[in-house]
Amino acid sequence: xxxxxKVIKYGANVDTDVIIPARYLNTSVKEELAAHCxxxxxxxxxxxxxxxxxIVAGSNFGCxxxxxxxxxxxxxxxxxxxxxxxxxxxxxxxSINTGLAILECPVAAEEISDGDKIEVDTDTGIIRDLSTGxxxxxxxxxxxxxxxxxxxxxxxxxxxxxxx
Amino acid sequence: MGMTMxxxxxxxxxxxxxCAPGDLIEAKLDFLLGNDITTPPAIxxxxxxxxxxxxxxxxxxxxxxxxxxxxxIKSAEQxxxxxxxxxxxxxxxxFEQGQEGMGVEHVILPDNGLIRPGDVVIGxxxxxxxxxxxxxxxxxVGSTDLACSMAAGTTWFRxxxxxxxxxxxxxxxxxxxxxxxxxxxGRIGVDGALYKSLEFTGExxxxxxxxxxxxxxxxAIECGAKNGIFPVDEKTIEYLDSRxxxxxxxxxxxxxxxxxxxxxxxVTIDLSEIRPMVAFPHLPxxxxxxxxxxxxxxxxVVIGSCTNGRIEDMRKAxxxxxxxxxxxxxxxxxxxxxxxxxxxxxxxxxLEIFVDSGCxxxxxxxxxxxxxxxxxxxxGEKCVSTTNRNFVGRMGHKESEVYLAGVEVAAASAVLGYIxxxxxx
Numbered sequence: 001x002x003x004x005x006k007v008i009k010y011g012a013n014v015d016t017d018v019i020i021p022a023r024y025l026n027t028s029v030k031e032e033l034a035a036h037c038x039x040x041x042x043x044x045x046x047x048x049x050x051x052x053x054x055i056v057a058g059s060n061f062g063c064x065x066x067x068x069x070x071x072x073x074x075x076x077x078x079x080x081x082x083x084x085x086x087x088x089x090x091x092x093x094x095s096i097n098t099g100l101a102i103l104e105c106p107v108a109a110e111e112i113s114d115g116d117k118i119e120v121d122t123d124t125g126i127i128r129d130l131s132t133g134x135x136x137x138x139x140x141x142x143x144x145x146x147x148x149x150x151x152x153x154x155x156x157x158x159x160x161x162x163x164x
Numbered sequence: 165m166g167m168t169m170x171x172x173x174x175x176x177x178x179x180x181x182x183c184a185p186g187d188l189i190e191a192k193l194d195f196l197l198g199n200d201i202t203t204p205p206a207i208x209x210x211x212x213x214x215x216x217x218x219x220x221x222x223x224x225x226x227x228x229x230x231x232x233x234x235x236x237i238k239s240a241e242q243x244x245x246x247x248x249x250x251x252x253x254x255x256x257x258x259f260e261q262g263q264e265g266m267g268v269e270h271v272i273l274p275d276n277g278l279i280r281p282g283d284v285v286i287g288x289x290x291x292x293x294x295x296x297x298x299x300x301x302x303x304x305v306g307s308t309d310l311a312c313s314m315a316a317g318t319t320w321f322r323x324x325x326x327x328x329x330x331x332x333x334x335x336x337x338x339x340x341x342x343x344x345x346x347x348x349x350g351r352i353g354v355d356g357a358l359y360k361s362l363e364f365t366g367e368x369x370x371x372x373x374x375x376x377x378x379x380x381x382x383x384a385i386e387c388g389a390k391n392g393i394f395p396v397d398e399k400t401i402e403y404l405d406s407r408x409x410x411x412x413x414x415x416x417x418x419x420x421x422x423x424x425x426x427x428x429x430x431v432t433i434d435l436s437e438i439r440p441m442v443a444f445p446h447l448p449x450x451x452x453x454x455x456x457x458x459x460x461x462x463x464x465v466v467i468g469s470c471t472n473g474r475i476e477d478m479r480k481a482x483x484x485x486x487x488x489x490x491x492x493x494x495x496x497x498x499x500x501x502x503x504x505x506x507x508x509x510x511x512x513x514x515l516e517i518f519v520d521s522g523c524x525x526x527x528x529x530x531x532x533x534x535x536x537x538x539x540x541x542x543x544g545e546k547c548v549s550t551t552n553r554n555f556v557g558r559m560g561h562k563e564s565e566v567y568l569a570g571v572e573v574a575a576a577s578a579v580l581g582y583i584x585x586x587x588x589x
Contacts, residue, residue, distance in 0.1 A: 015555045015556075017534070017556070017558050018557060022201075022536055025201045026239045028307075040556050040562040041556065060355035060358060063354060063355070064553060065289075065534070065553075066288055066289055066290040066304040067202065067306070068306035088358070089358065089359050089388070090290055090304050094306035094308065145188075155209060155213055158215075158312035161316060162315060162316060
């Protein structure tokens with residue numbers, strides 16, 4: 001998949017409580033979740049986010065609660081991809097399972113600035129910063145994870161397995 | 165090459181002779197868990213995709229504990245969705261609010277004897293790692309994983325590297341499992357064990373009660389760990405024997421780590437050097453020993469949760485609060501972790517001590533820990549809490565502050581009106 005958009009940048013340890021505060025977890029309707037995405041960290045997020053935008057953040061992105069509502073809220077708010085040096089493991093799993101593209105790339109996460117226009121190819125892992133002309137390559141997904149992604153997420157993978 | 169305890173469990177449940185860090189394996193699941201926040205989306209996925217029946221009606225627990233007793237209409241609908249699903253699927257371990265065995269999920273699953281050493285457990289709740297205390301491999305997942313695993317009875321794991329946490333020495337008065345885990349998180353950071361397993365070992369293990377071990381494993385996730393796990397010893401056996409159906413006398417021989425198991429890192433902790441710890445806002449790694457900081461005035465104290473809501477915690481809190489009064493202007497909220505803890509605390513006279521000292525005693529619920537209900541903070545308010553997270557907005561307004569501590573520091577702070585230790589009383 002190829003995405004392009006402007007970068008919205010955050011620091012390290014962005015936790016799922018700020019991605020979607022628990023006070024809104026009395027619903028799992030994605031549009032309702034998106035309306036409150038990031039509001040405790042960045043009240044301006046919902047005004048500035050445009051379809052296709054890319055979050056670039058510090059290490060341990062998505063730490064904390066296992067709420068799948070977090071990647072769902074990010075995706076539903078229009079974000080196409082998240083780039084970080086590392087992801088908390090449940091968030092990593094939840095992103096694969098719900099179809100939010102994520103890329104691990106420490107150098108890109110460090111160098112790319114807020115507001116830059118970038119292009120991302122999740123198949124090759126190539127990240128291009130159109131504002132600086134720099135190019136980065138993210139770590140590839142393990143083959144098995146690739147199988148889950150190409151089976152249209154874990155649900156498709158499980159359906160195929162159950163029908164065997 | 166030798167294997168860690170986690171590798172031993174995962175390879176066995178994957179039907180393999182061995183496995184190494186980085187391997188992707190598919191393991192059979194012994195137990196699954198969901199709560200009122202994470203289960204409704206899982207049910208949606210389960211039903212929309214025609215998954216039919218759950219793989220085993222006796223290996224799934226569904227627990228309405230986060231926003232229950234229902235805090236609003238939407239929460240009531242979520243609990244109802246889960247209740248209806250449990251009924252239609254004939255799920256044995258649906259725990260109804262108020263009924264026998266009910267309470268906060270990670271307090272009740274081990275206490276009801278549902279988790280055994282060597283089990284592979286997943287739960288759609290990040291603190292599912294709690295059950296490593298009884299020698300199980302146990303980890304948190306999201307709702308899609310729960311849905312697919314309820315159908316298949318299996319799931320995939322990447323075999324984790326392990327950090328060996330070598331415990332030695334004896335724990336000091338007013339210190340407990342909470343101080344040990346806060347100390348460890350302070351030392352290695354909130355991503356210090358990212359994707360990895362924390363394997364506790366050493367002569368210090370036997371010094372820790374099962375309540376301590378449950379608290380320690382509960383917060384393994386707060387340094388990014390996939391799981392935390394303790395070896396099975398006589399304390400574990402004693403704990404399990406009175407809880408597991410049919411009793412529990414011996415751990416299987418295969419469960420112990422090999423002497424030549426490989427660890428990516430070894431962290432040695434001398435328990436005698438640990439002082440009562442407090443994690444300042446807004447990360448659990450932001451730790452300070454009590455007595456090393458200026459007076460911090462507080463507005464609220466919370467004692468309870470899946471981290472510190474067990475009967476041992478209630479006893480410790482009551483011992484501090486007995487004959488004392490909560491300081492003026494402070495709300496102290498005590499939440500026994502389960503109906504069983506509640507009843508035990510009642511019969512031991514602990515609830516009377518709490519009420520006499522000026523505490524609110526709540527029904528078992530996760531409530532305030534995640535800013536749900538029963539103790540949400542206003543702008544600028546500060547709370548000392550025995551819960552597990554102090555992120556921005558965790559307990560309410562984004563400009564409120566949560567200080568994480570053990571039970572005795574929390575109880576003492578309620579009396580003092582500022583963060584302090586029982587020694588200051």
